[in-house]
Amino acid sequence: MMHHVILIFHLLAATIWVGGHLFLAIRILPEALKKKDASILKNFKSKFEPVGMPSLLVLFVTGILMAYHYDVTFTKWFSFSNAIEKVISIKLILLFTTILMAACAETLIFPKLKSERMFPAEFFIITVTIIAVTMLILGSLIRIGGL
Ligand code: HEM
Numbered sequence: 001m002m003h004h005v006i007l008i009f010h011l012l013a014a015t016i017w018v019g020g021h022l023f024l025a026i027r028i029l030p031e032a033l034k035k036k037d038a039s040i041l042k043n044f045k046s047k048f049e050p051v052g053m054p055s056l057l058v059l060f061v062t063g064i065l066m067a068y069h070y071d072v073t074f075t076k077w078f079s080f081s082n083a084i085e086k087v088i089s090i091k092l093i094l095l096f097t098t099i100l101m102a103a104c105a106e107t108l109i110f111p112k113l114k115s116e117r118m119f120p121a122e123f124f125i126i127t128v129t130i131i132a133v134t135m136l137i138l139g140s141l142i143r144i145g146g147l
Contacts (some may be wrong), residue, residue, distance in 0.1 A: 003066060003069050005012065006062045006065050006066055007062070007066065008064060009058055009062050010058070010059060010062040010066065010139075012054075012058075013055040013056070013058035013059045013060075013062065014059060014136055014139070015133075016052065016055040017052060017056055017059060017132055018132045018133060018135075018136050019076055019083075020048050020051070020052050020055075021046070021125070021128060021129040022129060022132075022133070024044055024048070024125055024129070025125055025126060025129040027042070027053045028040060028041065028044045029122060029125050029126075032118065033043045033118060033122070036115050036116070036118075037115055038113045038114060038115040038118055038120055039115075041113065041118070041121055041125075042110065042113065043111075045078055045110060048064055052107075056095075056098070056099070056102075059095070059135075060095060063088070063092075063095075067088045067129070070084050070085075070088070070142070072084060072085045072088045077089055077092060078092075078093075082146070083145055083146030084142060084145070084146040086146060086147045087138050087139075087142055087146045087147050088142075090138060090147075091135055091138050091139070094131050094134060094135055094138075097134070098128060098131055098132070098133060100127065101124060102128075102133075104124070105124050105132055109121055
């Protein structure tokens, strides 16, 4: 029962994180590129961040709690020794990559973002969205035994 409650919070956070990024990649980014207007991306970022970042934190905390239920404890991370642990370790690597990219976007990409040169932001948005969808697909594999 407890696992199921944690899973619901995990799925709610995944909905916000993955859904937000898909909306950004499919709707907001093409509009910003078409209108050559970086402020469209900046506006979305300022609105999404207050819900997106907490949802990433919820994904991390609930993911680790569920990993412990599968007996994938801290000492077993990144050993790639069984099917479930493999999925969890890959998810952790992708999560750390996402956090690193978010920090880069915050400090390097967005402060210098110009309407004439949106490629760096475009690259980051597409990459983080692909990672988010990959995390979702990996999550769905756990109930069928992992990788
Ligand atoms: C962007 C980040 C993430 C997304 C979008 C995501 C998404 C998902 C999804 C969609 C499921 C499927 C649940 C089901 O089959 O009912 C899942 C399950 C799971 N996720 Fe994640 N997840 C993320 C991050 C993490 C992290 C960082 C961890 C571990 C450290 C983790 C651990 C798990 C575990 C253990 C399950 C299996 C739950 C179960 O079916 O009992 N997830 N995740």
